[in-house]
Amino acid sequence: MTATRTAWHIPRYGRPETLTPVTLSMAQPGPREVLIRIHASAVTRADGMMRKGEPLFARPFLGLRRPRNGLSGTGLSGEVIAVGDKVRRFAPGDMVFGEAGMHFGANASHICLDEDGVLMPKPEALSHQDAAVLCDGVLTSWHYLRSLGQVKGGDRILILGGAGSLGSAAVQIAADLGAEVTATCSARNTRFVRSLGAARVIDYTSEEVLQSGGDYDVIFDTLGVASFSAAKPALAETGRYLCPVLTLGRLPAIMLSGLVGQKRALFAAVGLEKPQRLRAMLSEILTRIDQDRLAPVMDRIYPLSDLVEAHAYVEAGHKRGNVVVV
Numbered sequence: 514m515t516a517t518r519t520a521w522h523i524p525r526y527g528r529p530e531t532l533t534p535v536t537l538s539m540a541q542p543g544p545r546e547v548l549i550r551i552h553a554s555a556v557t558r559a560d561g562m563m564r565k566g567e568p569l570f571a572r573p574f575l576g577l578r579r580p581r582n583g584l585s586g587t588g589l590s591g592e593v594i595a596v597g598d599k600v601r602r603f604a605p606g607d608m609v610f611g612e613a614g615m616h617f618g619a620n621a622s623h624i625c626l627d628e629d630g631v632l633m634p635k636p637e638a639l640s641h642q643d644a645a646v647l648c649d650g651v652l653t654s655w656h657y658l659r660s661l662g663q664v665k666g667g668d669r670i671l672i673l674g675g676a677g678s679l680g681s682a683a684v685q686i687a688a689d690l691g692a693e694v695t696a697t698c699s700a701r702n703t704r705f706v707r708s709l710g711a712a713r714v715i716d717y718t719s720e721e722v723l724q725s726g727g728d729y730d731v732i733f734d735t736l737g738v739a740s741f742s743a744a745k746p747a748l749a750e751t752g753r754y755l756c757p758v759l760t761l762g763r764l765p766a767i768m769l770s771g772l773v774g775q776k777r778a779l780f781a782a783v784g785l786e787k788p789q790r791l792r793a794m795l796s797e798i799l800t801r802i803d804q805d806r807l808a809p810v811m812d813r814i815y816p817l818s819d820l821v822e823a824h825a826y827v828e829a830g831h832k833r834g835n836v837v838v839v
Protein backbone atom coordinates (compact mmCIF):
# COMPACT_ATOMS: atom_id res chain seq x y z
CA MET A 514 0.00 0.00 0.00
CA THR A 515 1.33 3.50 -0.90
CA ALA A 516 1.89 5.77 2.13
CA THR A 517 -0.20 8.93 2.14
CA ARG A 518 -0.51 12.17 4.12
CA THR A 519 -3.39 14.59 4.62
CA ALA A 520 -3.17 18.33 4.03
CA TRP A 521 -5.42 21.32 3.31
CA HIS A 522 -5.47 22.83 -0.17
CA ILE A 523 -6.47 26.42 -1.11
CA PRO A 524 -7.80 25.99 -4.68
CA ARG A 525 -8.69 29.72 -5.00
CA TYR A 526 -8.65 32.85 -2.85
CA GLY A 527 -11.77 33.16 -0.71
CA ARG A 528 -13.68 32.43 2.48
CA PRO A 529 -12.70 29.70 4.99
CA GLU A 530 -14.98 27.25 3.13
CA THR A 531 -12.63 27.32 0.13
CA LEU A 532 -10.17 25.25 2.18
CA THR A 533 -10.29 21.69 0.86
CA PRO A 534 -8.91 18.55 2.56
CA VAL A 535 -6.63 16.51 0.28
CA THR A 536 -4.81 13.21 0.47
CA LEU A 537 -1.34 13.29 -1.07
CA SER A 538 1.40 10.73 -1.51
CA MET A 539 3.85 10.77 1.39
CA ALA A 540 6.55 13.44 1.06
CA GLN A 541 10.09 12.11 0.66
CA PRO A 542 12.89 14.12 2.32
CA GLY A 543 15.58 15.48 0.01
CA PRO A 544 19.26 15.19 1.05
CA ARG A 545 19.08 18.22 3.43
CA GLU A 546 15.43 17.73 4.49
CA VAL A 547 13.63 16.12 7.42
CA LEU A 548 10.21 14.47 7.26
CA ILE A 549 8.07 15.56 10.21
CA ARG A 550 4.93 13.94 11.57
CA ILE A 551 3.01 17.04 12.65
CA HIS A 552 1.39 17.02 16.10
CA ALA A 553 0.09 20.62 16.10
CA SER A 554 0.03 23.52 13.66
CA ALA A 555 -0.94 27.16 14.07
CA VAL A 556 -3.95 28.90 12.52
CA THR A 557 -3.06 32.57 12.28
CA ARG A 558 -4.37 35.84 11.01
CA ALA A 559 -1.57 35.78 8.40
CA ASP A 560 -2.77 32.33 7.23
CA GLY A 561 -6.22 33.85 6.72
CA MET A 562 -4.74 36.66 4.64
CA MET A 563 -2.93 34.12 2.49
CA ARG A 564 -6.21 32.24 2.00
CA LYS A 565 -7.93 35.48 0.93
CA GLY A 566 -5.03 36.70 -1.21
CA GLU A 567 -4.62 39.89 0.81
CA PRO A 568 -3.27 42.45 0.55
CA LEU A 569 -4.02 42.62 -3.17
CA PHE A 570 -0.69 44.28 -3.96
CA ALA A 571 1.08 41.14 -2.67
CA ARG A 572 -0.60 38.85 -5.24
CA PRO A 573 2.21 39.01 -7.81
CA PHE A 574 4.31 37.51 -5.03
CA LEU A 575 1.68 35.15 -3.50
CA GLY A 576 0.10 34.02 -6.80
CA LEU A 577 -2.23 36.05 -9.05
CA ARG A 578 -5.42 33.91 -9.04
CA ARG A 579 -4.62 31.36 -6.34
CA PRO A 580 -1.80 30.83 -3.84
CA ARG A 581 1.32 29.79 -5.72
CA ASN A 582 2.02 26.89 -3.39
CA GLY A 583 -1.63 26.03 -2.68
CA LEU A 584 -1.32 24.46 0.76
CA SER A 585 -2.36 26.01 4.09
CA GLY A 586 -0.39 26.64 7.27
CA THR A 587 3.07 27.77 8.35
CA GLY A 588 3.79 27.24 12.09
CA LEU A 589 4.12 23.65 13.31
CA SER A 590 5.48 21.24 15.90
CA GLY A 591 6.01 17.49 15.60
CA GLU A 592 8.38 14.53 15.40
CA VAL A 593 11.12 13.85 12.87
CA ILE A 594 10.43 10.42 11.34
CA ALA A 595 12.97 10.35 8.47
CA VAL A 596 15.96 12.42 7.35
CA GLY A 597 17.89 12.94 4.12
CA ASP A 598 21.41 11.51 3.90
CA LYS A 599 23.13 14.92 4.35
CA VAL A 600 21.09 16.03 7.39
CA ARG A 601 23.30 16.83 10.40
CA ARG A 602 21.14 18.77 12.89
CA PHE A 603 18.31 16.26 13.38
CA ALA A 604 17.66 12.51 13.62
CA PRO A 605 14.49 10.36 13.59
CA GLY A 606 12.74 10.57 16.95
CA ASP A 607 13.68 14.25 17.55
CA MET A 608 10.84 16.55 18.56
CA VAL A 609 11.02 19.80 16.58
CA PHE A 610 9.10 22.99 15.96
CA GLY A 611 9.37 25.80 13.46
CA GLU A 612 7.74 27.11 10.38
CA ALA A 613 7.29 26.19 6.74
CA GLY A 614 7.41 29.84 5.66
CA MET A 615 6.67 30.40 1.97
CA HIS A 616 6.57 26.61 1.38
CA PHE A 617 3.33 26.44 3.43
CA GLY A 618 1.59 23.10 4.07
CA ALA A 619 1.88 23.00 7.89
CA ASN A 620 -1.84 22.30 8.44
CA ALA A 621 -1.22 18.67 7.54
CA SER A 622 -0.28 15.26 8.91
CA HIS A 623 3.30 15.39 7.53
CA ILE A 624 5.70 17.85 5.95
CA CYS A 625 9.27 17.90 4.62
CA LEU A 626 11.38 20.90 5.69
CA ASP A 627 14.96 21.98 5.07
CA GLU A 628 17.06 21.34 8.18
CA ASP A 629 18.64 24.80 7.71
CA GLY A 630 15.27 26.57 7.75
CA VAL A 631 13.39 27.87 10.79
CA LEU A 632 13.47 24.53 12.58
CA MET A 633 14.42 24.03 16.23
CA PRO A 634 14.62 21.17 18.72
CA LYS A 635 11.48 21.30 20.89
CA PRO A 636 12.16 21.35 24.63
CA GLU A 637 10.42 18.48 26.40
CA ALA A 638 8.64 20.81 28.82
CA LEU A 639 6.99 22.72 25.96
CA SER A 640 3.79 21.20 24.52
CA HIS A 641 3.44 20.75 20.76
CA GLN A 642 0.52 23.20 20.81
CA ASP A 643 2.56 25.93 22.49
CA ALA A 644 5.60 25.25 20.29
CA ALA A 645 3.51 25.40 17.09
CA VAL A 646 2.48 29.03 17.69
CA LEU A 647 5.87 30.46 18.74
CA CYS A 648 6.85 31.58 15.22
CA ASP A 649 3.74 33.76 14.92
CA GLY A 650 2.93 36.20 17.73
CA VAL A 651 5.88 35.53 20.01
CA LEU A 652 8.65 35.64 17.39
CA THR A 653 7.08 38.59 15.56
CA SER A 654 6.64 40.66 18.72
CA TRP A 655 10.13 39.73 19.87
CA HIS A 656 11.64 40.99 16.61
CA TYR A 657 9.52 44.15 16.61
CA LEU A 658 10.22 45.11 20.21
CA ARG A 659 13.85 44.00 20.46
CA SER A 660 15.29 44.64 16.98
CA LEU A 661 13.08 47.37 15.49
CA GLY A 662 11.82 49.20 18.56
CA GLN A 663 14.90 48.57 20.73
CA VAL A 664 12.67 48.67 23.79
CA LYS A 665 14.56 48.93 27.07
CA GLY A 666 13.87 49.25 30.77
CA GLY A 667 12.01 52.45 31.65
CA ASP A 668 10.57 52.99 28.14
CA ARG A 669 6.92 53.94 27.92
CA ILE A 670 5.19 51.66 25.43
CA LEU A 671 1.63 51.52 24.11
CA ILE A 672 0.51 48.19 22.62
CA LEU A 673 -2.58 48.41 20.43
CA GLY A 674 -4.36 45.04 20.50
CA GLY A 675 -2.96 43.59 23.74
CA ALA A 676 -5.14 40.44 23.71
CA GLY A 677 -4.23 39.02 20.28
CA SER A 678 -1.44 36.67 19.27
CA LEU A 679 1.15 39.43 18.78
CA GLY A 680 -0.28 41.63 21.53
CA SER A 681 -0.38 38.98 24.29
CA ALA A 682 3.28 38.18 23.58
CA ALA A 683 4.26 41.85 23.23
CA VAL A 684 2.81 42.80 26.62
CA GLN A 685 4.83 40.03 28.31
CA ILE A 686 8.06 40.80 26.42
CA ALA A 687 7.86 44.55 27.03
CA ALA A 688 7.04 44.13 30.73
CA ASP A 689 9.92 41.65 31.09
CA LEU A 690 12.27 44.19 29.50
CA GLY A 691 11.27 46.61 32.24
CA ALA A 692 9.13 48.91 30.08
CA GLU A 693 6.05 50.66 31.43
CA VAL A 694 3.29 48.97 29.44
CA THR A 695 -0.07 50.40 28.44
CA ALA A 696 -2.23 48.13 26.25
CA THR A 697 -5.61 48.32 24.55
CA CYS A 698 -8.34 45.65 24.44
CA SER A 699 -12.08 45.42 25.00
CA ALA A 700 -13.55 45.27 28.52
CA ARG A 701 -13.82 41.44 28.51
CA ASN A 702 -10.03 41.18 28.19
CA THR A 703 -8.96 43.86 30.70
CA ARG A 704 -8.11 41.52 33.55
CA PHE A 705 -6.37 39.08 31.19
CA VAL A 706 -4.13 41.76 29.65
CA ARG A 707 -3.26 43.12 33.09
CA SER A 708 -2.26 39.60 34.15
CA LEU A 709 0.25 39.53 31.26
CA GLY A 710 2.05 42.57 32.69
CA ALA A 711 0.27 45.71 31.46
CA ALA A 712 0.38 48.43 34.12
CA ARG A 713 -2.50 50.25 32.41
CA VAL A 714 -5.25 48.97 30.12
CA ILE A 715 -7.38 51.14 27.83
CA ASP A 716 -10.76 49.86 26.62
CA TYR A 717 -10.59 50.83 22.95
CA THR A 718 -14.37 50.55 22.61
CA SER A 719 -15.08 53.38 25.05
CA GLU A 720 -11.92 55.42 25.66
CA GLU A 721 -9.71 57.72 23.60
CA VAL A 722 -6.50 55.78 22.89
CA LEU A 723 -4.10 58.09 21.05
CA GLN A 724 -4.13 61.25 23.12
CA SER A 725 -1.59 63.96 22.35
CA GLY A 726 1.14 64.22 24.97
CA GLY A 727 1.02 60.46 25.55
CA ASP A 728 4.79 60.67 25.40
CA TYR A 729 5.23 57.03 24.41
CA ASP A 730 8.72 55.92 23.35
CA VAL A 731 7.13 53.12 21.31
CA ILE A 732 3.63 52.51 19.96
CA PHE A 733 3.28 48.91 18.72
CA ASP A 734 0.15 48.78 16.56
CA THR A 735 -0.11 44.98 16.36
CA LEU A 736 -3.32 45.06 14.29
CA GLY A 737 -2.86 48.12 12.12
CA VAL A 738 -5.82 49.86 13.76
CA ALA A 739 -4.11 53.30 13.76
CA SER A 740 -1.70 55.10 11.44
CA PHE A 741 1.64 56.87 11.84
CA SER A 742 0.00 60.29 11.52
CA ALA A 743 -2.64 59.41 14.16
CA ALA A 744 0.02 57.98 16.47
CA LYS A 745 2.51 60.87 16.11
CA PRO A 746 0.96 63.25 18.68
CA ALA A 747 1.08 60.48 21.29
CA LEU A 748 4.76 59.70 20.59
CA ALA A 749 7.72 61.19 22.45
CA GLU A 750 10.17 63.34 20.46
CA THR A 751 12.21 60.33 19.23
CA GLY A 752 9.33 57.81 19.47
CA ARG A 753 8.87 54.82 17.14
CA TYR A 754 5.57 53.65 15.61
CA LEU A 755 5.86 49.93 14.85
CA CYS A 756 3.22 48.20 12.74
CA PRO A 757 3.48 44.66 11.29
CA VAL A 758 0.49 45.19 8.97
CA LEU A 759 1.65 46.61 5.64
CA THR A 760 -0.93 48.49 3.56
CA LEU A 761 -0.48 50.78 0.57
CA GLY A 762 -1.60 53.67 2.79
CA ARG A 763 1.07 52.91 5.38
CA LEU A 764 3.91 52.53 2.87
CA PRO A 765 4.73 56.24 2.33
CA ALA A 766 4.87 56.80 6.10
CA ILE A 767 7.39 53.96 6.47
CA MET A 768 9.52 55.13 3.54
CA LEU A 769 9.45 58.84 4.38
CA SER A 770 9.30 58.94 8.18
CA GLY A 771 13.06 59.40 8.50
CA LEU A 772 13.08 62.59 6.43
CA VAL A 773 11.15 64.97 8.68
CA GLY A 774 11.51 65.08 12.47
CA GLN A 775 12.86 62.33 14.64
CA LYS A 776 9.76 60.14 15.00
CA ARG A 777 9.91 56.93 12.96
CA ALA A 778 7.43 54.46 11.42
CA LEU A 779 8.97 50.99 11.09
CA PHE A 780 7.92 47.72 9.40
CA ALA A 781 9.54 44.31 8.94
CA ALA A 782 8.28 41.07 7.36
CA VAL A 783 9.65 38.77 10.04
CA GLY A 784 9.25 35.61 7.94
CA LEU A 785 11.65 37.07 5.36
CA GLU A 786 14.52 37.42 7.85
CA LYS A 787 17.39 34.91 7.50
CA PRO A 788 16.51 31.54 9.17
CA GLN A 789 19.74 31.66 11.14
CA ARG A 790 18.73 35.00 12.66
CA LEU A 791 15.22 33.75 13.47
CA ARG A 792 16.65 30.60 15.09
CA ALA A 793 18.87 32.78 17.31
CA MET A 794 15.78 34.77 18.39
CA LEU A 795 13.85 31.55 19.05
CA SER A 796 16.71 30.35 21.28
CA GLU A 797 16.41 33.52 23.35
CA ILE A 798 12.63 33.08 23.48
CA LEU A 799 13.00 29.48 24.68
CA THR A 800 15.29 30.68 27.47
CA ARG A 801 12.63 33.19 28.64
CA ILE A 802 9.94 30.48 28.46
CA ASP A 803 12.12 28.12 30.48
CA GLN A 804 12.61 30.88 33.08
CA ASP A 805 8.81 31.44 33.29
CA ARG A 806 9.22 34.99 31.97
CA LEU A 807 7.17 34.38 28.82
CA ALA A 808 4.43 31.94 27.76
CA PRO A 809 2.43 31.66 24.55
CA VAL A 810 -1.27 32.23 25.21
CA MET A 811 -3.55 29.47 23.90
CA ASP A 812 -7.16 30.22 23.04
CA ARG A 813 -8.70 27.32 21.07
CA ILE A 814 -7.48 23.89 19.95
CA TYR A 815 -9.33 22.28 17.01
CA PRO A 816 -8.85 18.90 15.36
CA LEU A 817 -7.04 19.20 11.99
CA SER A 818 -10.28 18.08 10.32
CA ASP A 819 -11.97 21.31 11.60
CA LEU A 820 -9.56 23.73 9.91
CA VAL A 821 -12.45 25.57 8.23
CA GLU A 822 -14.04 26.30 11.63
CA ALA A 823 -10.67 27.33 13.05
CA HIS A 824 -10.14 29.81 10.17
CA ALA A 825 -13.66 31.22 10.66
CA TYR A 826 -12.97 31.77 14.36
CA VAL A 827 -9.64 33.51 13.71
CA GLU A 828 -11.25 35.64 11.01
CA ALA A 829 -13.88 36.92 13.45
CA GLY A 830 -10.99 38.99 14.93
CA HIS A 831 -11.48 38.36 18.63
CA LYS A 832 -9.28 35.41 19.47
CA ARG A 833 -7.34 35.67 22.69
CA GLY A 834 -3.74 34.72 21.91
CA ASN A 835 -3.41 31.74 19.58
CA VAL A 836 -5.34 28.97 17.82
CA VAL A 837 -3.97 25.57 16.76
CA VAL A 838 -5.16 22.44 14.98
CA VAL A 839 -3.93 19.05 16.25
Ligand SMILES: NC(=O)c1ccc[n+]([C@@H]2O[C@H](COP(=O)([O-])OP(=O)(O)OC[C@H]3O[C@@H](n4cnc5c(N)ncnc54)[C@H](OP(=O)(O)O)[C@@H]3O)[C@@H](O)[C@H]2O)c1
Pocket residue numbers: 557558559562649650653673674675676677678679680697698699700701702717735736738756757758781782783784827830831832833834
Ligand atom coordinates in the same frame (compact mmCIF):
# COMPACT_ATOMS: atom_id res chain seq x y z
N1 LIG B 1 4.91 41.69 9.60
C1 LIG B 1 4.98 40.44 10.02
O1 LIG B 1 6.03 39.79 9.90
C2 LIG B 1 3.78 39.78 10.66
C3 LIG B 1 3.94 38.52 11.28
C4 LIG B 1 2.83 37.94 11.91
C5 LIG B 1 1.59 38.60 11.90
N2 LIG B 1 1.47 39.79 11.26
C6 LIG B 1 0.18 40.51 11.24
O2 LIG B 1 -0.08 40.97 12.55
C7 LIG B 1 -1.47 41.22 12.68
C8 LIG B 1 -1.94 40.86 14.07
O3 LIG B 1 -2.16 39.50 14.18
P1 LIG B 1 -2.65 38.81 15.52
O4 LIG B 1 -2.60 37.35 15.24
O5 LIG B 1 -1.95 39.33 16.70
O6 LIG B 1 -4.17 39.27 15.60
P2 LIG B 1 -5.34 38.54 16.40
O7 LIG B 1 -4.77 37.62 17.43
O8 LIG B 1 -6.30 37.94 15.43
O9 LIG B 1 -6.06 39.76 17.11
C9 LIG B 1 -7.22 39.48 17.83
C10 LIG B 1 -7.34 40.45 18.97
O10 LIG B 1 -7.50 41.78 18.46
C11 LIG B 1 -8.22 42.53 19.42
N3 LIG B 1 -8.82 43.68 18.77
C12 LIG B 1 -9.70 43.72 17.74
N4 LIG B 1 -9.93 45.00 17.37
C13 LIG B 1 -9.18 45.79 18.18
C14 LIG B 1 -8.98 47.20 18.27
N5 LIG B 1 -9.60 48.07 17.48
N6 LIG B 1 -8.11 47.64 19.23
C15 LIG B 1 -7.48 46.79 20.05
N7 LIG B 1 -7.63 45.44 20.00
C16 LIG B 1 -8.48 44.95 19.07
C17 LIG B 1 -9.22 41.55 19.96
O11 LIG B 1 -9.44 41.90 21.29
P3 LIG B 1 -10.94 42.13 21.82
O12 LIG B 1 -11.62 40.79 21.65
O13 LIG B 1 -10.72 42.57 23.21
O14 LIG B 1 -11.56 43.16 20.91
C18 LIG B 1 -8.52 40.18 19.85
O15 LIG B 1 -8.03 39.72 21.07
C19 LIG B 1 -2.14 40.48 11.53
O16 LIG B 1 -2.63 41.41 10.58
C20 LIG B 1 -1.02 39.64 10.92
O17 LIG B 1 -1.16 39.44 9.53
C21 LIG B 1 2.54 40.39 10.64
